[in-house]
Amino acid sequence: MADAALDREGDSGAVAVYKRIFRDVLDSRPSGMRIRLAHAMGKNRSFVSQISNPAYPVPIPVQHLNTIFDLCHFPPQAKTAFLRAYARAHPRRIGRLAEGSHERMLTLHLPDLGSRKRNAQLDSLLQEFTRRLVAIMQDEK
Secondary structure: OHHHHHHHHOHHHHHHHHHHHHHHHHHOOOOOHHHHHHHHHOOOHHHHHHHOOOOOOOOOOHHHHHHHHHHHOOOHHHHHHHHHHHHHHOOOOOHHHHHOOOOOOOOOOOOOOOOHHHHHHHHHHHHHHHHHHHHHHHHOO
16 A cells, blocks of 8 residues: 555655655554654654644654654554655665664653643653753763
């Protein structure tokens, strides 16, 4: 199905093709997957909606692909079709997929601070701390 769409639309429609595949996989997952992806990527939910919407030409950044594959549990056929379309749309980026570092998820159990605002502030602080710490550690290599 996706291979036929890829052949019909050619290079110019490859972004929309891989985004359709992503959207279909995402829609087949339990509710809350968009927010889980957003948290795992350090982005907000609207970012996930934008990168999964074929109407938007914004590409999916290569550094987020492994996170997407890991969390969404792409079926092998869908992953193959997605990667073919992604490679057609971004031939120079796809090589960086294998080079990129793989991320892992760690779940922390935190106290409920009694308000949504305070909980969100703590979550944001810990996410930002982690991003900065990883950036520092990667710069040392």
